[in-house]
Amino acid sequence: MIVIDQLSKIFKTASSELVAVDQLSLSIEKGEIFGVIGYSGAGKSTFIRLINRLEEPTSGRVEIEGELITGLSKNALRVKRQNIGMIFQHFNLLWSRTVSENIAFPLEIAGVSKEEIEKRVQELVDLVGLSGKETSYPSQLSGGQKQRVGIARALANRPKVLLCDEATSALDPETTDSILALLVDINKQLGLTIILITHEMHVIQKICHNVAVMEAGRIVEQGSVLDVFSHPKKNVTKKFVEQVMGKPDDEVAEDSFIATVAEGHVLKLQFIKENTNQALISEVAKKFKVDVNILQGNIKRTQEGAYGSLYVQMVGEEVTVQEAIQYIEQTSVEVEVITHD
Structure with a gap:
């Protein structure tokens, strides 16, 4: 289970303060696909980066399977991050490396043997449906294929949690559906807990079990996807539901x-x-x-x-x-x- 308690992030400048995440609390069950949705500026991308401390929280705590992430030293955090995979909107691939080499990169950093790396890379290539593309470079891949490389790389160290920051927003609808289907398959096969950030309600509808709606750095509504969709309470939630259900x-x-x-x-x-x-x-x-x-x-x-x-x-x-x-x-x-x- 992931427990997020009173998590806040305040960005300070010389003349002002911006509260990006405001005392946010959530519990996410092991093995579920949990969606966080909000419009631009809601604080959702900052929130997901606070989970693995790519952003340092101003206050609050993050606990994953009983371990306090916000209390780890830098060295301990570096080790712990091997259990927290992350995929990004714009793929963040190494353009001078092939598909296989991109997937192998986190394993090389972790000091895994060459033989084990080759075996693991092939497993992941097969898992994400990129067989035959092992020696291709990112410039030779479609957007969906690039994201599949990103997913495989995020899974390289066998993480227990996968963070997805707007992972499909740069893709066309058909490719988006194929990536979402892949995430559902990975969730079922590996029992992986997935936290998915998006501004698109159809993404939440298709694959998430539970959802939290963010506005101005806070969670304003949350619950099972079915409950939130069928009985939205807040205006922002109603607007999101209209994306897939039409007018009220x-x-x-x-x-x-x-x-x-x-x-x-x-x-x-x-x-x-x-x-x-x-x-x-x-x-x-x-x-x-x-x-x-x-x-x-x-x-x-x-x-x-x-x-x-x-x-x-x-x-x-x-x-x-x-x-x-x-x-x-x-x-x-x-x-x-x-x-x-």
């Missing part, structure tokens, strides 16, 4: 094509986890004498399951419609009547 439900309900439905009832169905896998609409149409028309919907998947909303028009006798609504509610799908005739 109250705006959708006011759309003319919904507000002017002349016949029947308009229902909002809120799906969470397993309920999204049920063929609920077809079941209702078969079981009850009602016509059900889908007006609008948005269902997304997370590591915990799927969630989203579906707006439907239901037409039929009032008694039958109410029976159909009660049937839906028994499945634990939340039902809200938006309009009715």
Whole structure:
């Protein structure tokens, strides 16, 4: 487990102070993928650099598996960092070294034998899907391939924690998805704890188990990805959720094509986890004498399951419609009547 307690970072100049991270506290479970999201200037990149002390905290503590990172001497920290891998937005590769040589670099620094280095490098090349590129230089690689080298290099010393600082923001959407899939695979295969910093909510949605939302150096909202996505509380969180879910439900309900439905009832169905896998609409149409028309919907998947909303028009006798609504509610799908005739 990673415990971060009252962590702060203040940058001082001759005339002012900038509080980049403000008394931030978090607990991250071993083996999870934990996302931290915030807009530019929220302090998230400073925060992740405080974890391995690439930035020295002004105050507070960081503990990883019972060891106080903020209390280590420089020599002890240098050894400990072998257990904390890190990948960066702009790859930070050594351009004069080949793929294999880039991956080998941290092993050389650690004093690993040449034979062990060759074996480990090949393992990592295979793991990140770069077989055949061992002798290529960074200038000969695509952005996604460069990031795969960065990931392999970060894993060279078999770390227990992997820090990802905007690791996909320089990549196109398709390449981003492939890198995210690789991180999920690494998390499952190696049991690695991953802390991922991003400003893109779809990255959080795709791979994270839990998320913390940062604003002005503080955590303003946190929880499981499913809970935060389905019930965002803070305005900044709602804006991030809109990135992947579109406009808020109250705006959708006011759309003319919904507000002017002349016949029947308009229902909002809120799906969470397993309920999204049920063929609920077809079941209702078969079981009850009602016509059900889908007006609008948005269902997304997370590591915990799927969630989203579906707006439907239901037409039929009032008694039958109410029976159909009660049937839906028994499945634990939340039902809200938006309009009715």
